[in-house]
Amino acid sequence: MPRTKPTKKLGIYGSFDINPEDAVGSYIESKQQEKLYIKPPVWDISRDGLELFAIQNEREHNDTVKLQEEMLENAQKQKVVNMKRIKDMYKIQRELREQFINVNNFIRDCEEKKRVAEKKIGDERKMHEQLEKDIEKLIQDIADLEKFEETLTETVKELEPYEKVIKDVVESSDIFKSVNDCMIRCDALMLAQVEITELEQEKIKGIEEMRRMMVKAMNESSLTILGLNNELSAMERSYSIAKAESLKWEKIMAGTKDYISENELTRNRILDAIQQMYHLLCRRNGVDPTAGRYDIEEQLDYIKNEIEILQKVVNLCNKDLAKNASASQQHAMFSDAPTKDGSSKKSKKKKVAGPRIRIAE
Template sequence: MPRVKPTKKLDVLGNLDLRPEEAVGDYLCSKQQDKFFVIPPNSDSAGDSIELIFVNNLRENEAMLKLQDEMLASAKRQSKVNHSRVRNMYKIQERLRRRFIEVNSFIKDCADKKRAAEKTAQGETLYHKELGEGIESFKDSISELKAFREALKATVHEFQPYEKVLDEVVKVSDIFVSPKDCMDRCDALMLAQVEISQLEQQKLNEIENMRQRMVQITNEAALTVLGLKNDLAKLERSYNESRVQCLKWEKILANSKDAITNGAMDKDRTLDGINHLYRILCRRRDVPGWGRGCVEGKLDIIKNEVDILFGVLEQIQSMDGKGKQNEASQDMC
């Protein structure tokens, strides 16, 4: 019967309890229940005996040995077949290798021949193209020569009367030796005319360049003169501003000069007044006076005299006050 409660711990194999004191009680509890009772299969059959099992095993062994012999023979036969197949495969591989080398060599030869043929065909094509272009140019030249021949015939036919006139001129004239000489002289005159025309054009170009150069120089000179005029105008403005400043400072300096002159005059008057007062005081004291210098000493003397005079004035005023008081008291009495 299976157990109701699981085991607490298992050993290495997993079927033995390491705590038998609890496992025995669980086993007894599991024997007393019928819920989890399991009937083993074929519990009513007696089963095979040992002899029958031996016979069955012997038969199976003989069958396996027979099968092993058959498989060994089949393996040997298959090994021979495989060996022959491998040998045939090596032969076929060698034949195919030789065939591959031959075909590859043939393909390389064909490729080389193809490249050589393409190169030759390309060269022939270019040569054919060049020949075609040459033929076309020759055809054009021939057509041009034909046109020139026709034009020359027409020109000869047109100028044939002039040839007669030229022959007559050569016969009559003593200058020309032959018609060719006349034509050469005319050609020389025409060439001289061309050279004269070229020289004239060159001189005209030089004159035009000189005119442009003169115009450029004139413009530069005009610009220079204009710049100088601007500088002159700036200088004139600066001169006017400086002149105004000079006049202003001249007035300021004149006023300063007048102030200095007035101060000097005031100083001289003051010194003259001091000297005059000093002389009066010296004359009053009947003492000789000093010269024009030594102003500090004179001022000290004048100060002392003025102090004395103020003291005298105060005494006089005090005496006058006392006299007035006495007169007033007498009048009251």
């Protein structure tokens, strides 16, 4: 089958994608313009291609190899220089470390000396202050001693007559050999007086302490007695309450005992009545009693059976009596009927009521 629309396109050239017959005008138009004009290459200039690209790459490679060799040589030289610099640097570092250690030790020594000096200065200042205080105290003591000296001098002047009197006493007395003996005896008397006074004060304090202890003991005993009285009153109240409660329960117990005794009496009477009835029924039947006094169930069962039998007998008797009564009534009716002569023989009607036997259950 032939194509109705054959393909006319030959390809795509740049931005042109048109049919060949339509591209002629575009080609002519492109010849006339200069903006997109492509200058053809000169015949003696090498064309761009793989060979030229390979030559350029080889040249660049050679240049790179030369540059690498130069850089390696420079690196070796620089390595030697750097090793020398490193050795010098390590040497300088060791020297600086030694200098740092020396300087640090020197600084520590200076700080230690400074600390010792400051401590010594502080101690000296404290000592200076203490000495100043001691000097002031000594000056004050000297002033006090001077005042005391003046006072003592005045006192000695005032006591000179007494000294003469003491000397006269010593000279005239056989007991004292010198003034010192007299003064010693006076001092001893004064000390004895002081001791007596102290002993008196101690005795007074002891008496006061004993009085205080007695008052304390009396207070404690009074408090104890008061507490015991309170406990006694509480116990008396408890005793009264307990006594009232016991009387109450005694009354309840007495009532309970009476009730129990009454119930016991009633129970014994009932047991006696049951036993008596049981014996009567056994005697009536001509049977020896086998149940004991406290075999209540057996006795009651026997009595119940006998009462049921008697009830049946009573019912039968009542039925027979009722039949007899009805028969007598019919006989009376027949006897009141008229005779042949028209007269009727009236007889007294006697109402016969058959007795009914009842047994109270």
